[in-house]
Amino acid sequence: MDKFVIRTPREAYNPKPKYNRKFYKQAKIESLQGVVVIEDLERAEVLLKRNDVSPGKKVKTLKTLLQKRPPKETLIKTNIGKTVHKLCKHENEAIASTANEVYKSWKEHILSKVNRPKLEVACDLKTQNFKLSARRMIRDAMKRETDSSGENSFGEERYKTKENGKRKRELDVDINIHKKSCKEKKNDSSEKIHKSSKINEDTLDALAEYIERELFQETKRLINNSYKRTVRKLVFSLKHQDELRNSVVNSTKSVDRLIKDFLQS
Template sequence: MDRFVIRNPKSHKIQDNKGKPKSKGQATLHSLKRVVVLEDIKRWKCILELPNQTTENLTDALSQLKKKIPSEEVIRSTKIGEAVENLQIHSDQKVSELAKEVHTQWETFIREKRCKPTIEVRCDAATEKLRGNARRMLSDILGNEAGDSLAECIEREVFHQSSRLINVHYRKTVRALVFALKHKPEIRAQVKDGHLPVNQLVQSHKK
């Protein structure tokens, strides 16, 4: 999807202070505020809801969410609205204020422009099936009730760092993580108690 770009018409070129045409560059489809990638929404939701999450990861996810305006249907179906709303009372002031900004921005836009269409980008069924298998393997190793949500966060981070593709890097990284979490209890413990953030775990095992 990133190959599709939005180009300004040639008749609307921007000029510099010398009157010469000035290049503004190109905007990728994903950079547009009303283009909502459901995978990104679900990944950010995982980050916001994961226990023992770092303040840095929370503020980064909220900052990314602030750049997007999901439809009311997406906010409700993914429950991303609830995740953002819950952080409005977070103990860290920066996190709580950013969550309030995101919540207010979405609420205002939906109230004023409820009928405006949204472009939603989804994964195909075959991709979701393969990803589901990866999550189950990770969940089996992590165990307990938190295993499913943590496994989902790990898998979504792998997918994100693999450029949203089920490619050789994705498969090798999943295998490396399964091996590490299964045979290295110290890593498994650090991930489960939040001392090793998911993004750092994936980055350190990226193939």
């Protein structure tokens, strides 16, 4: 059988090349730039302050700090900001240059936070409608009822008095003159009332919005039972208590004090 078998030289074993796969590791919360561990910062602050620590370890510590973006409050609390700032003038050039990089990156981060505009996140539609209705009820409760003064009952004398025709004619003339003067006064007063009503409505709208916002903030930005109950009590009290309404409208009572009183009651 061997003469029928064709033997060929064996080739060297060449395994198939593996695909270049990237193996990803799961990121941890501590690996994020904005997440810092207070204990790590305190440890780094001690290492950077001590004189018996080698320059290489200090540079390594500063490089780890360079990857973090701690907030301003944390820098003040741990005193790490002052320590890094002092190391910018260190005798060792490596330590000074790395400390300068850390200080500049932290400073840019803090300044970007300060100059960044605040984001206004809109609530859901149900919450927005509830807030708008609460503002409307508070505004209506703060409006003072204006008594519309009608015409004087001057014409009743015409039917009560029984005098001669001359006296009646004089009375008719006096009534007409009185009506004209009332109309003129009414027109002048209506213009003044219209202008003042616009100003009052604008101020009341702003005040009602301010009261509702502070109440919403005090109830942890939730439309809960405390928020609803406080709105009802506030509206009822503003409607029926003249002294309270006048003090709120005239700003003799602060909004913070008003909300705290109603939340505690």
